[in-house]
Amino acid sequence: MTEEVEQRELKAPTTYEQQIQKFKDRKMEIESESEAISILKRIHYYRFTAYALTFKQDFSDNYIEGTTFNKVYKHYLFDAALRNHFMEIVEYIEIAIRSQVSYKLAHNYGALGYMDAANFSNPLFHQRFIEDLHRSIQKQRREVFIVHHRENYQDRYPVWAALEVSTISMMSSLYKNLKIADKKAIAREYYPSRHVSYRELDNWLHVLTVFRNRCAHYSRLFNYRIPITIRYTRNDESLKLDKAFLFGAILNSKYVIGDRSMWSSWVTGLSSLIEAYPEVDISFLGFPDKWDDLLRNQ
Structure with missing residues (x-):
């Protein structure tokens, strides 16, 4: 009973x-x-x-x-501003990884090679990606380039066009499901001076996806512990940083963003934001002492 x-x-x-x-x-x-x-x-x-x-x-x-009520409210305002600022990183990385993955797939397997499960590690994950992609194409069916390919190419989309409707979540899943040789090639070709391994890039995209989704739904970043472990480079592991808070995602992003001028400007903006809210204890976001030096040093 x-x-x-x-x-x-x-x-x-x-x-x-x-x-x-x-x-x-x-x-x-x-x-x-x-x-x-x-x-x-x-x-x-x-x-x-x-x-x-x-x-x-x-x-x-x-x-x-x-x-005080106002102190809590200041934390709310800070968090809202931080979400907007962080999304600048996400946008840069999402667009970059689309470009890098589509280029690799196109030149290794052809314009429609992304449709063939044999070009990926796990057929089931590939099927899910294709289903998600089709749904995204349908949602954006009035986009000019989608209409163009529907009317002129029998609803066939080359990889460089198809991935334009993908989300960072889809790109994270797609990169994870690439053959190891392709994942290694992307890490080696686009991030050689930063010694980024494909395992790290795999993890970082997953982490960014979680934080990006929280930003998209206006969810709290302050004192939020991500439910997956953030990986660091071999050198950064020695810093003994927390592996569950936003700072980990920010620190790793410096290795993925190739535009040093953009990155420096973004860090300056972050510093200004933090200075504007002295009430906020940024250790609740995983920020260590001398965090600014960690973000600026290569």
């Missing part, structure tokens, strides 16, 4: 005033109740409290002494 599991009652909805009182009951200082309510009307209570969790006392529902 199956034992019935007792279901807990869901919490009842609360008014903005009740939400403010909850914060106050848990020892959070509210500088201005009217301003706090105005913020909660735009950022609902459940999302806001995700940022407040960092400031909870151990083994208590109360907040650490000195925690």
